[in-house]
Structure formats: structure tokens, C-alpha cells
Amino acid sequence: xxxxxxFIVFITFxxxxxxxxxxDPVVWSHEVNKLAENDYELIFxxxxxxxxHIFSQFTDENGSLPSEFTFLKSGEDYELVGTAKESETxxxxxxxxxxxxxxxxxEAVFTQRIRMLNTAVSQIDVELFYQxxxxxxxxxxxxxxxxxxxxxxxxxxxxxxxxxxxxxxALKLNLKNKEKLKGNNSASLNKGSGLWMIFGLxxxxxxxxxxxxxxxxxxxxxxxxFTKHSKKKSAGIFQASLYGFYIVLIYFLxxxxxxxxxxxxxxxxxxxxTNIWLNIAFFVVFVFFAFSFFGYYELTLPSSWSTKMxxxxxxxxxxxxxxxxxxxxAIVSFSCTGPILGGLLGSTTLAEGDVAYNLSAGxxxxxxxxxxxxALFAMFPTWLNTLPKSxxxxxxxxxxLGFLELxxxxxxxxxxxxxxxxxLFKREIFLGIWILLFVLLVLYLFGVIRFAHEGPKQKLxxxxxxxxxxxAAFTIYLVLGVFNITSLKLLSGFxxxxxxxxxxxxxxxxLGLNCFKDFEEGLAYAKKESKPILLDFTGxxxxxxxxxxxxxxxxxxxxxxxxxxxxxxxxxxxxxxxLPENERFDYKFDSGRVKNIESIGEKWGTFxxxxxxxxxxxxxxxxxxxxxxxxxxxxxxxxxxxRNWLQLGLKNFDELNKGELTSALP
Numbered sequence: 108x109x110x111x112x113x114f115i116v117f118i119t120f121x122x123x124x125x126x127x128x129x130x131d132p133v134v135w136s137h138e139v140n141k142l143a144e145n146d147y148e149l150i151f152x153x154x155x156x157x158x159x160h161i162f163s164q165f166t167d168e169n170g171s172l173p174s175e176f177t178f179l180k181s182g183e184d185y186e187l188v189g190t191a192k193e194s195e196t197x198x199x200x201x202x203x204x205x206x207x208x209x210x211x212x213x214e215a216v217f218t219q220r221i222r223m224l225n226t227a228v229s230q231i232d233v234e235l236f237y238q239x240x241x242x243x244x245x246x247x248x249x250x251x252x253x254x255x256x257x258x259x260x261x262x263x264x265x266x267x268x269x270x271x272x273x274x275x276x277a278l279k280l281n282l283k284n285k286e287k288l289k290g291n292n293s294a295s296l297n298k299g300s301g302l303w304m305i306f307g308l309x310x311x312x313x314x315x316x317x318x319x320x321x322x323x324x325x326x327x328x329x330x331x332x333f334t335k336h337s338k339k340k341s342a343g344i345f346q347a348s349l350y351g352f353y354i355v356l357i358y359f360l361x362x363x364x365x366x367x368x369x370x371x372x373x374x375x376x377x378x379x380x381t382n383i384w385l386n387i388a389f390f391v392v393f394v395f396f397a398f399s400f401f402g403y404y405e406l407t408l409p410s411s412w413s414t415k416m417x418x419x420x421x422x423x424x425x426x427x428x429x430x431x432x433x434x435x436x437a438i439v440s441f442s443c444t445g446p447i448l449g450g451l452l453g454s455t456t457l458a459e460g461d462v463a464y465n466l467s468a469g470x471x472x473x474x475x476x477x478x479x480x481x482a483l484f485a486m487f488p489t490w491l492n493t494l495p496k497s498x499x500x501x502x503x504x505x506x507x508l509g510f511l512e513l514x515x516x517x518x519x520x521x522x523x524x525x526x527x528x529x530x531l532f533k534r535e536i537f538l539g540i541w542i543l544l545f546v547l548l549v550l551y552l553f554g555v556i557r558f559a560h561e562g563p564k565q566k567l568x569x570x571x572x573x574x575x576x577x578x579a580a581f582t583i584y585l586v587l588g589v590f591n592i593t594s595l596k597l598l599s600g601f602x603x604x605x606x607x608x609x610x611x612x613x614x615x616x617x618l619g620l621n622c623f624k625d626f627e628e629g630l631a632y633a634k635k636e637s638k639p640i641l642l643d644f645t646g647x648x649x650x651x652x653x654x655x656x657x658x659x660x661x662x663x664x665x666x667x668x669x670x671x672x673x674x675x676x677x678x679x680x681x682x683x684x685x686l687p688e689n690e691r692f693d694y695k696f697d698s699g700r701v702k703n704i705e706s707i708g709e710k711w712g713t714f715x716x717x718x719x720x721x722x723x724x725x726x727x728x729x730x731x732x733x734x735x736x737x738x739x740x741x742x743x744x745x746x747x748x749x750r751n752w753l754q755l756g757l758k759n760f761d762e763l764n765k766g767e768l769t770s771a772l773p
Contacts, residue, residue: 132159132239133215137251145223146188147255151176151235153215159241163196163209164217171201171208174237176219184228188220210240229256274692278710280718283735309469313476318504344482346429351478353433358474362467383683386523386648393516400509402502402558502561503552503571510548514541518601525603525647526681534603535610538589541602545582549575599657601650617656618666622675626714629676634732639760641673641753644715644726646681646708651743652725662746668753673729678711680724686710729756731763 133153140148155161166173181187194216201208221231233251398404517532517540524532532540550556552575554567567575588595588602595602606615616622623629626642633640645652660666669675684707685691694713695701704710715721719728719740729737729752737756744752 132156132241133161133237133247135235135249135251137253139253139255139257141255142220145226147221147223149219149221149233149253151217151219151233151251153211155211155213155215155239159239160197160210160212161215161237161239163193163211164191165193166209167206171240172236172238174215174217174235176217177234177236178219178221179232179234181221184225185221185223185231188222191217191219193217223255230254270689270692274690274704275694278694278714278717280734282718282730283733285736303468305465306468306472309472309474310476311472312469313473315504315508316473316477317480318501347484348482350429350433351482353430354437354478354481355471355474357433357437358470358477359467362470383523383527386519386526389519390516390523393512393519397509397512397516400505400512402505402561506551506558507548507574510544510551514544517541517544521603522648525607526683528647528682528684532603533609534605534607535589537602538585542582542585542589545578545585549579549582552578594657594661596658599654601653604653604656616675616677618660620660620666620670620675622677624677624679626676626678626711629674630732633674636674637732638672638674639737639756640728640730640732641669641675642728642730643675643677644680644711644719644721644724644728645677646679646724648681649724655725655743655749659744659746659749662750665746665750665753668750668757672757673753678714680708680712680715682707682711684708727752729753729759731760735763737763 133155136152136154138150138152140150142148153161162171162173164174164176176191178185178187194211194214196209197212198207198209200206231253233253235249235251237247237249239247517537521532521537524530547556552571554564557564584593584595584597587593588598604617606617606619622643623632629640660669685705686707690710691703691705693701693703702709702713704713715726719726721740723742725742727741731737737759738752741749741752
């Protein structure tokens with residue numbers, strides 16, 4: 108439980124630390140002392156900025172992560188003599204982890220003695236992982252390149268062998284008219300609407316959070332404070348509005364660290380979103396969230412945090428004091444808002460595309476919904492009389508959310524199963540689990556089952572009965588979907604694809620279409636049949652890919668075009684199956700960075716980035732068998748847009764065959 112809490116705290120409050128990245132809080136240096144013929148003393152020094160600290164190698168393992176050195180080629184070129192010694196440290200009790208933690212203030216000095224085994228080696232590399240903390244902790248890495256002779260360090264450039272060069276060359280396409288990819292790209296037209304949808308989901312999450320017992324009682328108390336402690340009504344309205352603005356700002360700022368990931372690796376967000384173990388971790392965290400909503404334990408941040416923020420708000424006063432009041436609300440309401448924010452994070456991760464922008468839009472919507480009542484009720488205080496009284500209905504809201512958290516948790520477990528190709532959560536099994544969860548939710552809403560912590564049984568309200576009926580209808584909808592009586596289009600992207608079934612299918616392509624999962628094989632078939640290519644960059648865990656397949660590709664006329672007129676090549680970016688040994692290779696980018704291509708997904712992800720400058724899915728490209736670009740690329744689109752896009756590609760392919768295709772596409 109302590110690990111889960113640390114994970115949540117890091118995700119929620121990392122923004123404060125990342126804002127310090129303009130000036131690194133720790134400046135590292137190193138020295139080398141020769142002790143004997145083959146013995147050296149390596150000294151690593153870190154100058155720590157005021158207020159920051161880093162942890163010792165020997166801090167309690169149940170607390171924050173210790174500093175850890177990795178001596179590359181140790182045991183091969185040299186051996187370590189003893190363990191690394193440390194300069195003076197400080198030990199204090201941690202309220203978060205409930206252990207004594209050992210850390211450095213001002214300066215950290217590590218000393219390690221080594222004995223050379225290969226006297227021809229004159230330089231070594233040492234990697235250091237550490238956490239630098241100031242209210243929050245930021246994980247950091249630093250590489251020391253050490254010259255034992257005192258000369259300049261020579262950084263060896265990676266050299267690819269003939270196999271690497273040959274396979275790397277095959278990965279790069281000789282596209283003709285590549286500039287047409289950036290034509291009238293509907294992906295950019297849909298991005299805004301997608302962000303508005305995520306904003307709406309965040310806004311809905313904020314409205315739900317308002318109904319929880321951690322937030323709802325705060326509305327009249329806070330509004331009354333502003334209206335009663337202001338000499339003028341206008342001043343009270345201004346202060347309440349400023350309070351609401353700060354709430355929006357706080358939740359928006361929490362999304363900013365995710366924007367830093369884009370500059371690391373174009374495929375990193377896809378890698379994170381489709382990582383098997385991360386999806387399993389999300390499953391565990393969401394189950395943890397769900398049972399907190401069921402009332403088995405409280406999910407809270409350290410009470411000292413809220414106490415300090417509350418004290419700061421009263422001491423500082425003015426606009427800054429109101430900011431601390433808003434921060435206090437964010438902290439004390441975490442037991443209810445934390446799981447909802449976790450769900451928002453999970454939903455934006457599942458949504459693919461620009462995860463960072465999606466999350467910012469979602470957090471902004473969440474903050475707006477949470478802040479709106481405080482400003483509105485301050486402007487119209489008489490509206491407070493219309494609010495329902497706090498009571499058992501708020502516990503019902505929490506339990507309802509708990510069941511939704513469980514349903515979302517199994518989506519992450521399904522992602523891990525799809526990416527890992529385990530075959531454990533086929534479509535019917537996944538839907539069966541959801542049916543069971545929603546049956547239990549129906550029984551709860553109608554009062555058939557209850558939780559031990561709930562008070563005396565009361566008469567069911569009309570609202571609760573109404574939600575029970577709606578949930579029962581949704582459960583019936585799921586049952587009909589299992590037997591293919593309904594198509595489950597409302598849920599497209601959440602259940603596994605229809606071809607991932609316990610019932611044997613003719614092929615494992617979307618909608619039973621004939622597809623290729625290797626570019627060279629599909630290209631050869633397209634040349635043989637003289638047909639254009641629909642290149643489909645997709646993913647097993649890609650929600651938007653399933654939505655396009657089940658809502659757009661399934662349209663009869665679009666399906667016919669795909670089936671009859673195009674050669675479909677579907678490349679799965681998140682496929683973790685290893686390539687055969689003779690097909691694995693290292694690819695060297697123009698920047699000099701070398702990427703080891705070991706899995707099918709790594710190959711096609713690099714292929715997409717190199718040739719099309721894109722890293723998100725779904726991503727569609729139309730090509731001739733001679734690699735002539737037939738239309739601008741496209742991502743998410745409605746049926747009409749996608750149909751017109753396909754038809755224009757066919758028209759351009761016919762003109763190309765007649766020698767009439769112009770160099771500019773509309």
C-alpha cells in the first residue's frame with residue numbers, strides 16, 4: 108500500500124520538481140587519485156542547491172529510493188574494492204513512508220576504490236541513479252566518463268556491422284512525393300475536437316467529484332467564508348472567483364510534466380501506454396482505488412501537508428493566501444478526487460495520440476468543473492439553499508465510482524494480455540467480467556447487496572432506482588453483445604477486437620478483412636495485384652484504432668472499398684513478440700542515437716517515425732505499389748471524411764497509371 112501511495116504522490120506532485128529543471132539542483136563533478144600501480148580512488152561530488160537533498164545509498168529500503176551506482180564493465184576491466192564510502196549524512200523520520208530516511212544536504216561525496224584488471228584500459232564509465240528532493244522527489248540519472256590517465260575522455264561512436272546496415276537500409280522507404288503526406292491532413296482537423304472531448308470527460312469527472320463526501324460539504328463552508336469575511340459583496344465574489352481560478356490552475360499544472368516526455372523519444376508515450384508491466388501496475392492501482400471507494404480504507408495524503416497549507420493560507424493572506432486555501436482543498440479532497448484523477452490519467456493514456464495534450468485538456472476540464480460551484484454560489488448565495496443535504500447518497504456515489512474503477516482496471520489487464528498475446532482475456536471473457544461487475548452494481552443500487560461500513564438500510568430514492576434501471580439496461584446491452592446480437596459500437600475500443608475471440612476466426616484481421624502484418628509481404632502482393640496500399644499503423648491496445656475499425660471501417664461501402672480495392676497492411680506498433688535472431692539489429696539515427704530493434708513493434712514503430720515522421724496510432728497512408736504517395740495521411744476521422752479520402756486515393760491511383768497524376772494534391 109505504501110508503494111502505491113508513493114506512486115500516486117509522484118504522479119500528482121511531480122510538477123513542482125520538474126519546474127526546477129531549468130537549473131539542475133545538483134551539479135556533479137569527479138576526481139581520480141592513483142593509490143598504487145593498478146589501484147585508483149574515484150571521488151564523485153554533488154553540489155546540492157539550498158533546500159534540496161539526495162538520498163544515501165544506505166537509506167531504509169522501505170522509504171525513498173536510494174542513490175545507486177552502476178560501474179560499467181566492472182569485473183571485466185576492473186574490480187571494486189569494498190563498497191562506496193559516503194560523506195556526512197542526515198537522518199530524519201518520514202511521515203509518508205513511516206521510516207527513518209538518510210540523505211545529503213549541501214554536498215554529497217561518494218568514494219569508491221577500484222583495481223584495474225585490464226591495464227590497457229584508460230577510461231571507465233559510471234552511471235548514477237538518484238532522487239533529488241524538495242517537497243517532491245525527482246528521479247535523475249548522471250553518467251560519469253572518467254579518464255584514469257588525466258587526458259581527455261574519448262566518446263566512442265557506435266559502429267554498425269554489415270547486418271545492421273543492411274536491415275537499417277531496408278527500413279527506409281524511397282517514397283515519391285512524400286510532401287503530399289502533409290497535405291489536407293484531417294488528423295489536424297480532428298485534434299481540436301478530440302481535445303474538446305477529453306476536456307468534456309475531465310469536466311464530467313469534476314462534476315462527479317463534487318458529489319463526493321470529500322468535496323460537497325466544502326462548497327457552502329467555503330462560499331460562506333468568502334461572503335462573510337468580505338466587507339463588500341463584490342470583494343467576496345472576486346475572492347471566490349480567484350479561489351476557483353487557483354483550483355483550475357493547480358489541476359492544470361499537474362499535467363505539465365507529461366509534456367517533457369515528447370522530447371525524449373518519439374515512441375516513448377506509445378511504449379509507456381502499451382508496456383505490459385505498466386498496464387498490470389495500473390490494474391493493481393485501480394483495484395486499490397476501487398476498494399478505497401468501497402470504504403475498506405481511506406486513501407489520504409499526509410495530514411501534515413494539509414495542516415501546513417492551511418497554516419500558510421492564514422499567515423500569508425491576500426491572493427497568495429487564497430492560493431494556499433485552494434491547495435488545501437486539493438490535498439484534503441484527495442481521498443475522493445485521487446481515484447477519479449487516476450481514471451482520467453488512464454483514460455487519456457488509452458486514448459493514444461498526444462497523451463500529454465489530452466491529459467492537460469482533461470485536467471483543465473476537471474479543474475473547471477470543480478471550481479465552478481465556488482464562484483457561482485459566491486455570486487448567487489441564495490442558490491445554496493437549493494443544494495441537497497449531505498448524507499448517505501454521497502456514499503452511494505463513491506461505491507458507484509468504485510465499480511467503474513474496477514471495470515477500467517480490467518481494461519488495463521486486457522491491454523497487457525493483448526500486447527503480450529497471452530490469450531487469457533479474449534473478447535467474450537472480458538465482456539463476461541464486465542457483465543458480472545455491472546450485475547453486482549445493479550444489485551447494490553437496488554439494495555440487494557450492501558457493504559459492511561454502510562449505515563442502516565434506508566428507502567431507495569428515485570434517483571438511485573433510476574440509475575439501477577439504466578445500469579441494468581447497460582448490462583443487458585453487454586449480454587447481447589457477447590452473443591453478437593448487438594455490435595457494441597458504443598463501447599468500441601474498450602473490449603478486445605472481435606477477431607480476438609474464443610471462437611476460431613478465419614483470420615486475425617479487423618472485421619475479417621484480408622490483411623498483411625509485414626510490409627514487404629503486403630508490398631509484394633500489391634505489386635502482383637496492381638492495387639494501391641492502405642498502410643495502417645495500429646496497435647493491440649489502441650482504443651482509437653478499434654473505434655475506427657468498428658465504427659468507420661464497418662460501414663458497408665467503406666468495407667467494400669477496403670476489401671475489394673486496397674491491399675491492407677496493418678503494422679502493430681505495440682507488438683512485443685521478439686523478431687527472429689537474424690532479423691534483430693541496431694538502428695542509428697541521424698542524431699547518433701542507436702536503438703536496438705528486437706521486437707516486431709519496435710521495428711514498425713521506428714519504420715513509422717523514419718518514413719512518415721509520426722508516432723501516434725491510428726495513422727493511415729495510401730501508397731501505390733511503386734511507393735508513390737496517393738493522398739495526405741489521416742488519423743481519426745468520421746465515415747464521410749474517411750470514405751472521401753479513400754476514394755480520392757483510388758482516383759489518384761488511376762490517374763497515376765494513366766500518367767495524369769499532378770504533383771499537388773488538394
